[in-house]
Amino acid sequence: MTLEIRVGLGSCGRASGGEPVWAALRGAVEAAGERVILKRVGCNGMCHREPLVEVLDGHGQRTLYGNLTPELASEIVPCHLRPRRPRLGRARRASLAEHAVDLRQGSAAAYLGEPQRVVLERCGVIDPLSIDDALAHGAYHALEVCLKQRAPAAVIAELEQSGLRGRGGAGFPTGRKWSLARAAPIGERYVICNADEGDPGAFMDRLVLESDPHRVVEGLAIAAYAIGASQGFFYVRAEYPLAVRHVREALRQAQERGLLGERILGTDFTLRLEVREGAGAFVCGEETALIASLEGLRGMPRLRPPFPVQRGFRGAPTAINNVETLACVPWILDHGPQAFSALGTPSSKGTKVFALAGKVRYGGLIEVPMGISLGRIVEEIGGGMRDGRPFKAVQIGGPSGGCLPASLAETPVDYEALARTGAIMGSGGLVVLDDRDCMVDMARFFLAFTQAESCGKCTFCRIGTRRMLDVLERLCAGRGRSGDLELLEELSDRVRRASLCGLGQTAPNPVLTTLRYFREEYQAHLQGRCPAGRCPALIRYRVTALCVGCTLCAQVCPVDAIEYRPYEVHAIDDARCTRCGMCLEVCQDDAVEVVSP
């Protein structure tokens, strides 16, 4: 019997302590001899359970352990190889068993749900640094079929039939983009994989590049074949060192196997791909800014038209596709466009990967079929709200997206349906909010991000967003003025309509959607109240009669605003209090409350 043990060593796994777990397992495996295969894999998406270890025994039995420590991990090999050996105490066996994830349980099942896995198909399954493993799992099959059996036009036709749209956010049909690039007059052409993922809290592209780089390399190679390019780039942000390393290694290995380079697989098709690291400017995710950055210029967008498919890198037709889009391509060609378009809604096909975060019980990376409702994502995949608090809203689409209230939970994941609400599909940020999240503060947070990341070119984006932020900051500080909401709307409208690129055109979205769905919260701020109890200038903390005088709050208060008086009801000195909320967090008796006048 051979045991395969997969250890999640993506960025999330490493950050949660995956490497000591790996080291502990390696010790155990070496002791056990050749009957065990130990494999480093990427992440399967269940980031909330990292470090993750998956065990496959020879009988097809699959066990997933989450939240592992090195001590527990070292028990895995003996436990699975010699299940009944008495040396293992019952207690230790039991404690390891507690970390096993029940794969039939709702959330885990939803996370790893089989039919929806297109992009994440091999994430957490294969060793991202081993092309053999990838090939064993079907990598480059689609490329070979394309090169040997399909004309470029036929490849594009299949893409068009599949209904695949750009996953970077805007949703432009991928097949159409390629056919436009192909239609340009004969000459040099380029393909670019846009891996400049920058939305705060979004990490779909990073996870895919770290866990299954060959899928994206294959997708880009097919794109190049389809449009007739012989050179291409991975534009990866430098803050993703592991992804950069894995892509570089994947390119090296593919080149070695003749899957890239001159006369690929013996055909006439030649393709050189290389990695370029972006210096961390959010705006370089915008395609014209990305091209400027690749050309060695300051990453500033320009007016489109002309579009990059007409005039892109070095003035040549260029197809730029997002990581997730390209990751869909081999699957579509392997399974046929109908299989892909069978998933989703009439206008949005396939699956979408989201980085699920916020106040749900289980956060992480999820792949869902298009058309699923936001409410189902929260309930079935996220496992519902954490701490049993009410579900208030979802923030979808990151800083360019919008906040949708719980009353719109039935909204499906669909480009058009989301756009109708004022939000956007975006690249995959999905933050779930509860009643303690302040919508004004939320708008302020996202706008502060886009404002700081503006390239500064357009007047409205550079200064207009700053003036919007000024208004939001004064609302959060209780210094709002009458007319501020109207001013926000006027500024939003002009920033949206008078900016060159998507950054400025969408920057007002968080403000506009919160104004649209949570206007009463803005009005409360105008009157000096924060209903969510979030904005420090508008709230204070108070100890209620439930206090038993345990002094816990007095001990944690960082500014000594609570006097240490055992067995007496504590009191908070408002003048000293910095509204950090530590007292509320530590109180065992729910005796600390937030008051907003």
Next chain:
Amino acid sequence: MTQVTLEIDGRRVRVPAGATVLEAARALGIEIPTLCHVPGLAPVGSCFLCVVQLEGRTNLSPSCALPAAEGMVVTTDSEDIRATRKMALELLLSDHAGECSAPCARGCPAELDIPGFVLPLAIGRGREAMKVIARTLVLPAALGRICPRLCEQSCRRCGYDEALAIGALHRHAAEQDLAADGGYLPPRLAPSGRSVAIVGAGPAGLAAAYFLQQQGHACTLFDAHEHPGGMLRYGIPEYRLPRAALSAEIDLVARLGARFRMGVRWGEDFSLADLRAGHDAVFLAIGAQRSAPLGCPGEELATSGVDFLSRVAAGEAPPLGAQVVVVGGGNTAVDAARTALRLSLRERGADPSQPRPQVHILYRRSRRDMPCLLEEVEDAEAEGVRVDCLVAPVRLERGAGGALRLTCMRMRPGEPDASGRRRPVPVQGSEHVVEASAVVAAVGQRVDLDLARREGLELSDWGLAADPRSQATNLAGVFAGGDAVLGGDLAVRAVAAGRRAAVAIDQYLRGRPVVGSGARVEVAFQPLDEDELARVFRDVERSPRSGPARLDVERRRAGFEQVDPGLEPSAVAGEAQRCLTCGCRKAEGCAVRRQATVYGADPARFEGPRRRFDQDLGHPEIVYEPGKCIVCDACVRVAAEAGEPLGVALLGRGFEVAMGVPFGQPLGEGLRRVARRAAEVCPTAALALRTERACDACRLGQLMR
């Protein structure tokens, strides 16, 4: 070459493929405003002033970067587009650490270009200084003596050491100029054949005549007094403004060709209808001649302050006795008190048996609220006038011995009123009696409105109703200004109104729209922080203001000799060199200001974080003020096109983006070849040629070289 046809504002135009919509619009003669566009350089489309609307799109597009396409339908002007352009300008100005004009100039009602005339004075070029002064100010020597000098209150040096002596400087410039060759006469256009009747030869009327004569219009001034000058002659005592000095300046107006008809009175010797029939336009500058009554029982027993001063000026010496009480706190009150004191002292002569004359000023508010210059009050006190504040008259009676008994009450400051001053509130039980040989009422002036009403002129709460821009009244061709419109007010405001009226009358006579002088947007610094002030005063030495020596008090009391002799000629250049030359190098050429004026942008609409004021004076040819940069990228493109080895670039992200030289190199390295061109294409004064103003190293230089 292929051509495309598109439609702009309903007109079809054919342009070569590759042309931009901006170029296509210009081919049609449609002007679209731009800031970042530089002909011949690649477009960037960043300022968003050139936005246009494409049919079928909700977004606005920058026309400078938008390629014209076949069948495109473009709108270049709509309410939405104008509002967008206006807001773009307001946003740019909210992040623009600059000021168009120096604060002193903004403080001057007559819009005198103060740094402009002070700079030549600093290097001894009096005539050049005078030419600058004469562009906006008439009677500069007289005003230099008597103006409350709002300019000096705004002087940037106020927060540093002491204000520049602006009034003394233009007084000196004008006096020197008169003494040298009879005074500078501005050039006149050929006679227009039009005539203007001006009623009132005071500061407003004289100013209107001065500027209208330059435009070639023949002015006749009608005045009831024997001599021209109005309140300057009949309201201001000789010791402050010697008649000879005033006459010399008025003579310039006469030398420009204005005619004076003295001793004729509106309503007796002529009517408005007569003037309208005999002239092409009329300017009513009749002043505010009537004294306001005391406002208490017995007020008829009081002497009018205005009348008193006027009679003294006319050579009469009405006796007021030895115990004079002046009620009021303005210049008229102080002038009346000091005049009364001088007269009483003269009457008493050297006879020690006579009682010592006593003059009191009673004012109902506190001292700091007195609407006159503090130095006037101090001069009065030094001469022996007593000033009692927070006292108000309640009743005036004639006592048994023929003396006047003025019953007064003490006041205390109450809540602030509309003027920002604290309204005086009577203190109960504080009634007391002041004995007086005469009580002079100097509590304000009134415009004589009966005539105006009869002639069909509309009135306001203060006087004649006139448009504040054009001074036009409700009657065609009839304009009004000065005290007649404002009620008793400052001479400098009257002079300003006279000039505004002259501009509007000229427009009227030439058949143009009567809009008055176009007001341009004035950008002022938002309050500067300490670091910025330190940069403003970098290399500025603290130096005291040159004050003229005041005449000895005994000589002052002995007669009507001029109290303020003016600056010592040797001190003039030194004082002028204290000027910081505030204001903008491109006040005239700035496209941001020009467009802000066109679109009515309010520079103060948005507040919040902004760029900081700074000056980089390290480049030999140009000055860089990063606080003014609007991130248009023009200099970056110019440098790149010229193949500057290092060049300049936009640095940073978000709101903080700024133009700078890569790798922290000095500007001289970044702009070695095309510094001048960079300054020329800069749409504002972020980059400006040093020669656009005085040498920036010493603030005086270019003129000196």
